[in-house]
Amino acid sequence: MKCPTCGTGFDSNDFDALGKHFYAEALRSDGRHVMWLNRNITKNKTDATALSGLFERFFALGSGGLQGWVKRRFIEKFYGPRPHPFVSALQNPSRGTLLGYVVEHQHFLRQWVRSCSFIMARTDETEVVMYELDNINTEFGGAGPDRPSHYELLLRMGESLGLDRTKVLATPPLPDTKDAIRVWDDICQDYHWVEAMVAMHGLELIANRNLRKEGASVHYFDPEILKTGQVTDATKAFLREGYEADVGHSEEALDLAAKFAGRLGVVDDVQATFMRSIDAFDNYLMARLERGKQFETA
Amino acid sequence: MRLPEKGCALCEATWGDYWEEVEGQRMFFCCDICATEFKNIVREVKAHTGWKNIDEIRMTGDYRGRDCSALNADRKYTFFIRFDSKGEIQTFKEVPTPR
Helix, strand or coil: CECCCCCCECCCCCHHHHHHHHHHHHHCCCHHHHHHHHHHCCCCCCCHHHHHHHHHHHHCCCCCHHHHHHHHHHHHHHCCCCCCHHHHHHCCCCHHHHHHHHHHHHHHHHHHHHHHHHHHHHCCCHHHHHHHHHHHHHHHHCCCCCCCCHHHHHHHHHHHCCCCHHHHHHCCCCHHHHHHHHHHHHHHHHCCHHHHHHHHHHHHHHHCHHHHHHCCCCCCCCHHHHCCCCCCHHHHHHHHHHHHHHHHHHHHHHHHHHHHHHHHCCHHHHHHHHHHHHHHHHHHHHHHHHHHHHHHCC | CECCCCCCCCCCCCCCCEEEEECCEEEEECCHHHHHHHHHHHHHHHHHHCCCCCCEEEEEEECCEEEEEEEECCEEEEEEEEECCCCCEEEEEEECCCC
16 A cells, blocks of 8 residues: 555555554654645544554445545545535636636646556556547547537637637646646556546546535536526536536546456555545645636736 | 644644744644744734734634634734645735624
8 A cells, every 4th residue: 555645655454554654754744744644534643553543444445345435535525514615616606717727727638638648558458448548539639520529618618708728728837736737647657557547537526416416515516507698608518518528437437447456456555546636636726716816806 | 922722833733743933932833834824824914914913813714725813902803814735825815804
């Protein structure tokens, strides 16, 4: 298993070692490890043995298997009683929020293709290759003029709000977006392809409308805005695409990953890497809001 | 400055062992990021209010954003603050204090 913060490796399910590692890092006040403990385990200092027990509980899969665990952790982080601020902003989106989404997300989607390509390059499983090909086409390639890609729909949303695509494409990412992209690039280049698969496609849970049935406090956005004139038609087209595609994308990837993670004995590595990925995603969503502020004041 | 009874001056976590002197007072923080955030709060409040010192900063919320009240004698200054992942201020919004 891996440390979800720094990637240090331990024997499989060696929660004693993981607990001692975090305890030692906390003693020397390492910010990344301390913040991870505060946000995911407890803010109250324990001894190393008790901490190991808390880790064991945190990583226990439960009856829902790896898929259920991933969804549970994702909901806790983004869809709890205090949803992520970007999700809150998207419930009634301003022009700035949507343009912040456009400018930062085009960088995310360009990395997305690289990430999926690394997974394809590093697996021998045909069904995984087929899944990734389909995903890349939906997100980036498109399927002809009648089925534009998510990337194209994103750029059209920006244009419908008065932001030319040449400006979008020429704007460098904010630092938190850049850092997050580096995390995903590292994961997909260096970690097991099953870890990469969950790290990336687990993020598509953000628009999975079925999460409401599994405990999410809100939808990604209020689906009513797809029926009203509150946002532009291009915005509706972009949001609708994710709303319709990401249930299948995230669920199918998690099913594939659960099958191969068990078979290849990498379940706990997958869990740790997923936590690292959603931390990066958390910061990336904040960057969308930060970018959006630039348009609110413009 | 009055601080939480236990734990980090910013987030009240009891992990870590990081100490810094802020406004002439030795303070415990769980990590250097919390120390950076706390010092940024103090600097920003003083810049907005012109106060020479702060008696207490009350906070609710989490790492994605904190609703705060700074107190100085019978004066109160309320605001919302959010930091980036390095502890630098990303959002600072003054919130009118109800009268």
